[in-house]
Amino acid sequence: MPTPKSLLERAFSLLSVFTVDRPAVTLSELSRHSGLPLSTTHRLVTSLVELRALDRAPNGRYRVGLRLLELGALSPGSLDLRDRALPFLEDLYEVTRHNVQLAVRDGTEVVYVERISARDAVNVVTRVGSRMPLHCTGVGLVLLAAAPVAVQDAVLAAPLKRYTARTIASPQELRESLARVRRDGYAISDRQIELITYSVAAPVRGPDGDVVAAVSVVVPTGTRTDTVVPAVRTCGLAISRALGWASGAP
Amino acid sequence: MPTPKSLLERAFSLLSVFTVDRPAVTLSELSRHSGLPLSTTHRLVTSLVELRALDRAPNGRYRVGLRLLELGALSPGSLDLRDRALPFLEDLYEVTRHNVQLAVRDGTEVVYVERISARDAVNVVTRVGSRMPLHCTGVGLVLLAAAPVAVQDAVLAAPLKRYTARTIASPQELRESLARVRRDGYAISDRQIELITYSVAAPVRGPDGDVVAAVSVVVPTGTRTDTVVPAVRTCGLAISRALGWASGAP
DNA sequence: GTCAGGTTTCCGGTGAGTGGAAGACTGGGC
DNA sequence: GCCCAGTCTTCCACTCACCGGAAACCTGAC
Incomplete structure (x- = not known):
């Protein structure tokens, strides 16, 4: 991750941490894999959860939210x-x-x-x-x-x-x-x-x-x-x- | 749209403009439906396109990008x-x-x-x-x-x-x-x-x-x-x- | 009890984001 | 062809939302 500058880039570098092999991660893992400072990660993740773009599993790990499934279903080809x-x-x-x-x-x-x-x-x-x-x-x-x-x-x-x-x-x-x-x-x-x-x-x-x-x-x-x-x-x-x-x- | 303040909220209020009945929209439509000023919309949309969260169709209209399909496929239930x-x-x-x-x-x-x-x-x-x-x-x-x-x-x-x-x-x-x-x-x-x-x-x-x-x-x-x-x-x-x-x- | 790891809260400085305005494109009507 | 209404793009100075180090706060493991 080459240190993203804009907020949106940061947000997406967080989302990019999720992969097929890594569908659920903790806050610290998000911070480490995205290269963003922990407190920044925390703040961003909190907003993303509010927006339902992320989802907090009962065990404290974060997952991709269903909002993104909803949006993805509108992409060309899906519809x-x-x-x-x-x-x-x-x-x-x-x-x-x-x-x-x-x-x-x-x-x-x-x-x-x-x-x-x-x-x-x-x-x-x-x-x-x-x-x-x-x-x-x-x-x-x-x-x-x-x-x-x-x-x-x-x-x-x-x-x-x-x-x-x-x-x-x-x-x-x-x-x-x-x-x-x-x-x-x-x-x-x-x-x-x-x-x-x-x-x-x-x-x-x-x-x-x-x-x-x-x-x-x-x-x-x-x-x-x-x-x-x-x-x-x-x-x-x-x-x-x-x-x-x-x-x-x- | 109750005037979102944070950048992420703004970005998502843009994405929310897309629906099943309205899968492709112009820049001005995005601005109007999201309630964001045109220039702000333009700047945000440009970043979103760079991040592949949005996609610009040949006719100039914007659509949801395949990046979101990719991310949505990782949501709980999808995987x-x-x-x-x-x-x-x-x-x-x-x-x-x-x-x-x-x-x-x-x-x-x-x-x-x-x-x-x-x-x-x-x-x-x-x-x-x-x-x-x-x-x-x-x-x-x-x-x-x-x-x-x-x-x-x-x-x-x-x-x-x-x-x-x-x-x-x-x-x-x-x-x-x-x-x-x-x-x-x-x-x-x-x-x-x-x-x-x-x-x-x-x-x-x-x-x-x-x-x-x-x-x-x-x-x-x-x-x-x-x-x-x-x-x-x-x-x-x-x-x-x-x-x-x-x-x-x- | 202690310790290591992860998580949450706080806050002053500052630069990324803001949006009005002006200019550059369309394309449709006549 | 010309004009005009609507749409898109660029610019720039202000300012407020974002930044992130630090410190407190939770766990659970040993």
Whole structure:
């Protein structure tokens, strides 16, 4: 935490202390992880609790408040997209029986907005609200391929985080992948995150034809693609149609 | 908006402008609805955008940022509860084919944390993140019956909002309902929100036996209760068990 | 009892936040 | 094309809300 100056920055650096692995913390932990003085932390936390942005558990620890769930539910993708897409995601899940996910782009990252996970899912990497880089996930490739040039350049210029030996590592490789995605209308991210899975993703378009989200399924390595690809693409088209996209339009 | 003084209050009064019916607003609208001077609004909004708490759509309007979805996903109920409960909620949906919901209590309100809605659902009142009073919903009655006395007193002392002619309106009536819920181990909210539906709710318990959430199904008026009640109660027990509750314990 | 850790309260100095005003953009009407 | 109403952005000097060190206050463990 590089010493935030404005009050809002401080408040958010407090909120950022909470993660999936650390969902409840004490006041002192908040102070330590955020780098803010204890008394400052105390004052801020008290206000945040008043605003219901934080919540004090009976054991004295602080948790993220339900107010933030409420607000988060209004974020783009959560509102319209989520509700309309869910039935189709369920259909896709019925067919494939593997982890189905819906994601949108936020800057140079993917954010998952909905997920249906098989009980014995092959991966548990993603959750609703979690983020991943654009270059190494199926949804990421689809979203990046449709993103403004400025975003693509930013991703191509930054170092590409490597997860496995198969993760796309060079800008050149990424450029080729994006071209392929644009040509084919879908993306396959083959063992880029874990060696035991690959994912297939397809775009979701809004009324004006822009790519607003991406659907994907994560399946175990070895699964035949010829069954998965059409299912995912169909799902993407179905959601697009539910959002008001008319395929005939230019 | 009663003129907030602290910066955080101001920031949250801006965020509060966003609702389900008003998910994207312009700067001036934010200023007007929050009661803050335009220049102040502008400065705050700019910081919030930098922090990704807000997002500027291409058309210039502001929306809630994905950062808040990310944070909201860490709120109690979203993290553990949600994931563990979903399979059972789906089972309940399979059986009943009507709107299934999972909710927790926040102060004197119910907050819905998960929902599975039938495509041709009888109601569309609730959404993930939305709030309702405790006295008139099935989940609310279950949660209130298990709440600390202070909370019960607060609800009993406040005016009870009325939705239909059947909504519980007097403290006496509410007290009796709560006693019944405690005795029976489930709640029925009969036509209290809409005259065409009633809901059946059951408690979900954490490892230490505390009621941490409630499950419910909303069914059309006229549906036989003898099939719905056992299904909902079973679902509540199943989720409780998945959370580590051992029924044998006191 | 003592001690270590965490939590709450206090208060004077000060710079981050304030908001009125003026200027820069829209886009819609004629 | 021109104008105008509404919206957005920038500027800047005042001032009050925020800052954080310090000290008191709670725990519970040993």
